[in-house]
Amino acid sequence: NAGVTQTPKFRVLKTGQSMTLLCAQDMNHEYMYWYRQDPGMGLRLIHYSVGEGTTAKGEVPDGYNVSRLKKQNFLLGLESAAPSQTSVYFCASSYRAGIAGGITDTQYFGPGTRLTVL
Amino acid sequence: QKEVEQDPGPLSVPEGAIVSLNCTYSNSAFQYFMWYRQYSRKGPELLMYTYSSGNKEDGRFTAQVDKSSKYISLFIRDSQPSDSATYLCAMSADSGGSNYKLTFGKGTLLTVNP
Numbered sequence: 001n002a003g004v005t006q007t008p009k010f011r012v013l014k015t016g017q018s019m020t021l022l023c024a025q026d027m028n029h030e031y032m033y034w035y036r037q038d039p040g041m042g043l044r045l046i047h048y049s050v051g052e053g054t055t056a057k058g059e060v061p062d063g064y065n066v067s068r069l070k071k072q073n074f075l076l077g078l079e080s081a082a083p084s085q086t087s088v089y090f091c092a093s094s095y096r097a098g099i100a101g102g103i104t105d106t107q108y109f110g111p112g113t114r115l116t117v118l
Numbered sequence: 119q120k121e122v123e124q125d126p127g128p129l130s131v132p133e134g135a136i137v138s139l140n141c142t143y144s145n146s147a148f149q150y151f152m153w154y155r156q157y158s159r160k161g162p163e164l165l166m167y168t169y170s171s172g173n174k175e176d177g178r179f180t181a182q183v184d185k186s187s188k189y190i191s192l193f194i195r196d197s198q199p200s201d202s203a204t205y206l207c208a209m210s211a212d213s214g215g216s217n218y219k220l221t222f223g224k225g226t227l228l229t230v231n232p
Binding site: 041107108110 | 222
């Protein structure tokens with residue numbers, strides 16, 4: 001059971017290049033999330049998905065696109081990378097969203113992808 | 119004013135010390151409060167959560183919520199070098215469903231020295 005994995009771990013892009021970050025989870029979770037983490041800014045939600053075939057915008061969606069064609073995978077795309085997108089990107093998944101029956105539903109995070117845009 | 123404020127530290131304490139980590143918030147709709155721990159170059163992991171006001175204890179960790187003051191705390195007793203990490207508070211107004219979103223603090227970097 002690998003949990004949440006992210007590919008690649010590191011990447012350096014030039015301004016204007018495109019790339020796709022892959023997130024995979026083997027826990028049969030319905031919900032998946034993409035966050036970015038920047039110094040002094042904390043974790044911010046980019047996009048999320050409540051199930052296969054669905055996506056929704058988070059707090060900072062501009063410049064990113066996502067797809068959830070398979071339940072276990074959540075892809076984050078940068079069509080034309082900008083230096084402002086230099087960040088550490090975390091994917092997370094949860095069985096459901098939030099708290100039910102007094103039990104919080106844990107978001108499990110991947111190890112992150114460090115992206116630098118020159 | 120940001121929705122969630124957290125002192126980024128860094129905080130350095132000797133082994134065995136009691137550590138107090140805090141967050142303040144402005145959104146009175148927040149009612150679910152969490153603490154995540156993030157080791158260097160790793161993803162965050164859920165440490166504790168509480169609902170509404172009150173205390174919750176789990177081993178050496180105690181989470182407190184004071185909704186009247188919009189203030190939450192995480193106490194670590196008998197701190198260990200293995201507690202060295204960044205601690206992030208997170209909050210939500212909703213209990214679940216597609217409206218469920220976490221708002222994170224910036225994180226406090228804690229170092230426990232042997």
